[in-house]
Amino acid sequence: xxxxxxxxxxxxxxxxxxxxxxxxxxxxxxxxxxxxxxxxxxxxxxxxxxxxxxxxxxxxxxxxxxxxxxxxxxxxxxxxxxxxxxxxxxxxxxxxxxxxxxxxxxxxxxxxxxxxxxxxxxxxxxxxxxxxxxxxxxxxxxxxxxxxxxxxxxxxxxxxxxxxxxxxxxxxxxxxxxxxxxxxxxxxxxxxxxxxxxxxxxxxxxxxxxxxxxxxxxxxxxxxxxxxxxxxxxxxxxxxxxxxxxxxxxxxxxxxxxxxxxxxxxxxxxxxxxxxxxxxxxx
Ligand code: DHB
Ligand code: FE
Numbered sequence: 001x002x003x004x005x006x007x008x009x010x011x012x013x014x015x016x017x018x019x020x021x022x023x024x025x026x027x028x029x030x031x032x033x034x035x036x037x038x039x040x041x042x043x044x045x046x047x048x049x050x051x052x053x054x055x056x057x058x059x060x061x062x063x064x065x066x067x068x069x070x071x072x073x074x075x076x077x078x079x080x081x082x083x084x085x086x087x088x089x090x091x092x093x094x095x096x097x098x099x100x101x102x103x104x105x106x107x108x109x110x111x112x113x114x115x116x117x118x119x120x121x122x123x124x125x126x127x128x129x130x131x132x133x134x135x136x137x138x139x140x141x142x143x144x145x146x147x148x149x150x151x152x153x154x155x156x157x158x159x160x161x162x163x164x165x166x167x168x169x170x171x172x173x174x175x176x177x178x179x180x181x182x183x184x185x186x187x188x189x190x191x192x193x194x195x196x197x198x199x200x201x202x203x204x205x206x207x208x209x210x211x212x213x214x215x216x217x218x219x220x221x222x223x224x225x226x227x228x229x230x231x232x233x234x235x236x237x238x239x240x241x242x243x244x245x246x247x248x249x250x251x252x253x254x255x256x257x258x259x260x261x262x263x264x265x266x267x268x269x270x271x272x273x274x275x276x277x278x279x280x281x282x283x
Contacts, residue, residue: 002176005047006257007184007250008040008134009214009243009273012056014125015266017088020132036260036272037133043257043274044134049183051097052142053104053169055245056126056187057151062118068153069116071165073108074146075101076121081128090128097143100176104145107172113165121146126242130187142183151188151239159222159229162241166248173249174279184277186246188239190261191232192268198234202269206232207261210240215256215275218247236268252279 016033019025025034061082063069079094098119105117123146131140147169150156157165173182190210193201213220221244229238247254258274 002173002178002180002182003279004170004173004182004184004250004252004277005049006043006277007186007246007275008130009186009246009271009275010130010133011189011265011268011270011272012126012129012187013266013268013270014083014086014088014129016129017083017090017125017132018086021088032262033265033270036258039258040134040272040274047181047183049142050180051100051145051182052185053145053147053173053182053249054127054130054185054187055147055149055166055242056185057239057242058148059124059126059152061124062122063148065153068150069148070150070157071113072116072118072148073101073105074118074121075105076119079121079123079127079144079146082122083125083128088125088128090132092140094123094127094131094140094144097145100143101145103176104169104172107175108165108168111168111171113168126187130185147245149242149245151241156226156238157241158226159224159241159244162245163218163222163248166245167251170249170251174251184246184249186243188242189233189237190240190269190271191234191237193234194236194267200267201234202263203232203234203237204263204269207269207271210243211259211261211271211273214243214247214273215254218244250275250277252277
């Protein structure tokens, strides 16, 4: 029987990759962010998940503005990291899991979602940076199922649609009958805007609202529509949609084990949250 053991939520600022490459984890600028991963390393040591399902947004690598799916699920045997630069030297293979990808796709299509299915797929910093943060040494011990959400080209999906997608993925995982442990990732955020007159925009109040409610009351995050979130959190802060979807996939009793918030990393309010998911007894 499969088990969803928890959720890891983290910013994916590409500069974090540069800091890892240069070994700057203890540098005063970076330390407050990297310190947030201590509890996550302990959790992963303890739980030893077999699979990671990652809700993230592609930034123009695998999809560009000419073809932008609202939702896409990877079903590739492996995923190459081909990020845009920043001195990141990550070339570790990310093994895929086509059997589980197709199980998820079958199940969510049956639930009336219409994802693009990707049998070849590259991933950018939004997957690679969280993986490097979670498993800094050796090979990645998990098989990856990437779920891409359009947070880039409007119109973007609503927070409720993303939450419902996450719930549908969570139901698919509950019906996966291999004896495997699964960890969910939601990447991106928190508030940030990289361009235009509001470049550097950060909204501590909105970020704290999201962090406060993520575990106990995720539906509170649905009260703002997508354009409200752009206004509140910035044009890239809307990456919180990935967190909302990931939280939807945790369908058991959810408890916060760790939370870290540090402003700024690059132009971003950086946050890391670890949620434990204790499954309710299945019918
Ligand atoms: C930054 C943050 C992001 O989420 C991203 O995708 C690119 C850059 C930044 O703060 O530099
Ligand atoms: Fe981003």
